[in-house]
Amino acid sequence: MSVFRTTPRASNVPSGRLTRLALLGTMTTSVAGNMAVAGLREAARGKKLDAKDLLLTPSNIRRIADDLARMRGAAMKIGQLLSMDTGDILPPELNQIMARLRADADYMPPKQLKTVLNKSWGDKWLRQFERFDVRPVAAASIGQVHRAKTRDGRDMAIKVQYPGVARSIDSDVANVAALIRVSGLIPKGFELKPYMEEARRQLHEEADYEREGQFLQSFRRLLRDDNAFVVPELHADYTTKHVLAMSFVTSHPIEDAFKLDQKQRNQITENLVTLLLRELFEFGLMQTDPNFANYRFDPITGRIVLLDFGATRRFQSKIVDQYRRLFQFGIAGDSEGLRAIALEIGFIVPETEAHHQQALLDMIEMAFTAFRDQEAFNFGNTVLVQKMNNAANALAADGFVPPPVPMDVLYLQRKFGGMFLLANRLKAHLPITEIVRRFVPI
Numbered sequence: 243m244s245v246f247r248t249t250p251r252a253s254n255v256p257s258g259r260l261t262r263l264a265l266l267g268t269m270t271t272s273v274a275g276n277m278a279v280a281g282l283r284e285a286a287r288g289k290k291l292d293a294k295d296l297l298l299t300p301s302n303i304r305r306i307a308d309d310l311a312r313m314r315g316a317a318m319k320i321g322q323l324l325s326m327d328t329g330d331i332l333p334p335e336l337n338q339i340m341a342r343l344r345a346d347a348d349y350m351p352p353k354q355l356k357t358v359l360n361k362s363w364g365d366k367w368l369r370q371f372e373r374f375d376v377r378p379v380a381a382a383s384i385g386q387v388h389r390a391k392t393r394d395g396r397d398m399a400i401k402v403q404y405p406g407v408a409r410s411i412d413s414d415v416a417n418v419a420a421l422i423r424v425s426g427l428i429p430k431g432f433e434l435k436p437y438m439e440e441a442r443r444q445l446h447e448e449a450d451y452e453r454e455g456q457f458l459q460s461f462r463r464l465l466r467d468d469n470a471f472v473v474p475e476l477h478a479d480y481t482t483k484h485v486l487a488m489s490f491v492t493s494h495p496i497e498d499a500f501k502l503d504q505k506q507r508n509q510i511t512e513n514l515v516t517l518l519l520r521e522l523f524e525f526g527l528m529q530t531d532p533n534f535a536n537y538r539f540d541p542i543t544g545r546i547v548l549l550d551f552g553a554t555r556r557f558q559s560k561i562v563d564q565y566r567r568l569f570q571f572g573i574a575g576d577s578e579g580l581r582a583i584a585l586e587i588g589f590i591v592p593e594t595e596a597h598h599q600q601a602l603l604d605m606i607e608m609a610f611t612a613f614r615d616q617e618a619f620n621f622g623n624t625v626l627v628q629k630m631n632n633a634a635n636a637l638a639a640d641g642f643v644p645p646p647v648p649m650d651v652l653y654l655q656r657k658f659g660g661m662f663l664l665a666n667r668l669k670a671h672l673p674i675t676e677i678v679r680r681f682v683p684i
Contacts, residue, residue: 349378349381349386350386350402350404350405352376354405355376355388355402357405358402358403358404358405358484359402359485361484362482362484362485363480363482363485370392370393371390371391371392371393372391372392372393373390373391374388374390374391375388375389375390376388379399380535382535384403384404384407384445384448384449384552385401385402385403385404385407385451385486386401386402386404387399387400387401387402388400388402389490392480396477396489397489397490398477398480398487398488398489398490399474399487399488399489399490399491400480400485400486400487400488401451401485401486401487401488402484402485403449403451403484403485407449408446408449408484411442411445411446411449412442415438415441415442415445416438418438419434419435419438433646436646436649437646437652440649440652444553447552447553448552448553449484449552450483451481451482451483451484451485451486451552452481452482452483453552454486454550454551454552454554455476455478455481455486455488457527457529457551457552457554458473458474458476458486458488458551459476460527460551460554461473461527461529461548461551461554462474462475462476464525464527465517465548469545470513470516470517470544470545470546471513471517471545471546471547471548472491472493472540472545472546472547472548473547473548474488474489474490474491474547474549475488475489476488477489491538491540491547492540493538493539493540493547494538494539494540494541495534495535495538496510496534496537496538496539496546496664497534497667498539498541499539499541499668500667500668500669502541504669504671506544507668507669507670508670508671508672509544510539510544510546510668510670511621511664511665511668511670511672512670512672512677513546514537514546514661514664514665515661515665515672515674515677516677516680518657518658518661519677519678519680519681520681522557522562522565522654522681523562523565523566523681523682524681526556526557526558526559526562527554527555527556527557528554528555528557528653528654528657529548529550529551529553529554530553530554530555530653530654530656530657531550531552531553531657531660532656532657532659532660532661532663532664533550533660534660534664534667535549535550536548536549536550537549537664555650555653557650557654558650561587561648561650561651561654564583564586564587565587565654566681566682567579567583568580568583568584568587569678569682570682570683570684571583572606572607572609572610572614573610573613573614573675573678573679573682573684574684575607575610575611575614577603577607580603580606580607580610581599581603584602584603584606587647587648587651588645588646588647588648588651589602589606589645589647589651590602590603590645591645593645594642594645595642597640598637598640598642601633601636601637601640601642602637602642604633605630605633605634605637608626608629608630608633609626609630612626613674613675614675617673618671618672618673619671619672619673619674620669620671621662621665621666621668621669621670621671621672622666622669622670622671624666627666
């Protein structure tokens with residue numbers, strides 16, 4: 243039996259709403275102050291830096307990453323989502339700092355952990371375990387995962403939610419929104435409120451572990467005949483609103499697959515891309531969080547272990563049909579069809595200036611052309627990413643303000659973008675058009 247003891251990287255989760263408000267407020271004020279000082283200093287030198295340059299300094303990013311990792315909860319979750327979208331835009335040293343938010347939160351000290359479990363399981367819970375490892379095997383934004391073995395022989399992975407996470411979501415989201423506004427990174431005229439409201443709604447859903455357990459079971463059923471994947475088994479008798487118990491599956495981080503040969507890396511990536519398309523076009527049910535930590539693999543069998551179904555979302559047939567037509571027009575090289583479906587989905591709106599509409603459509607065609615013109619697209623080649631980034635930066639510099647898209651579209655684009663980044667990390671070569679044609683009639 244493991245002994246509860248404090249470890250060097252353990253830190254109490256600040257659970258009081260006022261405490262979290264003060265911490266986020268202090269962080270926001272400090273970052274804003276640093277930006278102002280840096281701006282005045284550069285102005286004195288005759289230089290004028292934009293808000294992005296003033297915010298994305300090593301000291302500011304380190305402060306944000308450290309504070310959010312210590313706070314955990316909704317504040318850190320939003321930081322994770324923002325860091326997933328950076329791609330190759332940030333300098334390598336800043337990317338490394340922000341990566342902490344994706345896989346390396348602080349974790350609860352043993353005393354706080356025991357208090358949380360006592361509330362969920364009662365103070366006699368320890369008697370039911372042959373072993374309970376106090377040091378977590380993973381610590382993320384909303385909870386941390388422990389390995390344990392029950393006296394009836396079940397080897398479990400137990401996710402324990404940080405105290406105060408659920409009740410602090412609303413205030414965390416409001417304060418992170420304030421930080422984003424202070425940063426000056428969002429275009430003038432961009433409406434942030436609906437996105438923050440959706441983040442708040444999603445986080446409340448993710449904080450319900452009983453709901454996540456139901457989706458875990460759903461995916462286990464959907465993929466029961468697919469030998470490419472492993473979905474842990476839910477242990478409902480140990481699962482509560484704030485504790486999720488499932489079978490422990492030995493595996494490695496998905497990023498470690500970069501050590502495998504090209505054929506194996508291609509197969510792993512193809513399996514994940516195929517799953518993404520099945521989620522959209524067959525299941526109408528998708529795990530929408532592309533955090534790399536949600537995917538692991540067994541180096542012996544090559545099977546992919548799927549984790550964390552808190553961000554699972556159902557899609558209506560309307561959006562599924564729209565994306566089917568988007569792929570059809572894109573693969574066929576039908577520019578007029580792409581324009582029509584881009585308007586229907588909401589990527590552009592009639593009020594968008596004509597040259598901005600065309601620039602955005604050119605970006606969409608750029609991606610489809612790259613996939614269509616190569617028998618096997620090389621995700622390790624960053625030329626497409628650089629071209630897309632350059633085009634996006636030029637659009638922003640020209641005053642383009644993205645129209646508010648439906649939330650389903652936002653989640654889908656996030657998942658597609660995350661999968662692209664993972665394929666890039668594994669330097670996979672895939673016949674994307676051929677894979678898409680399995681699901682989309684051309």
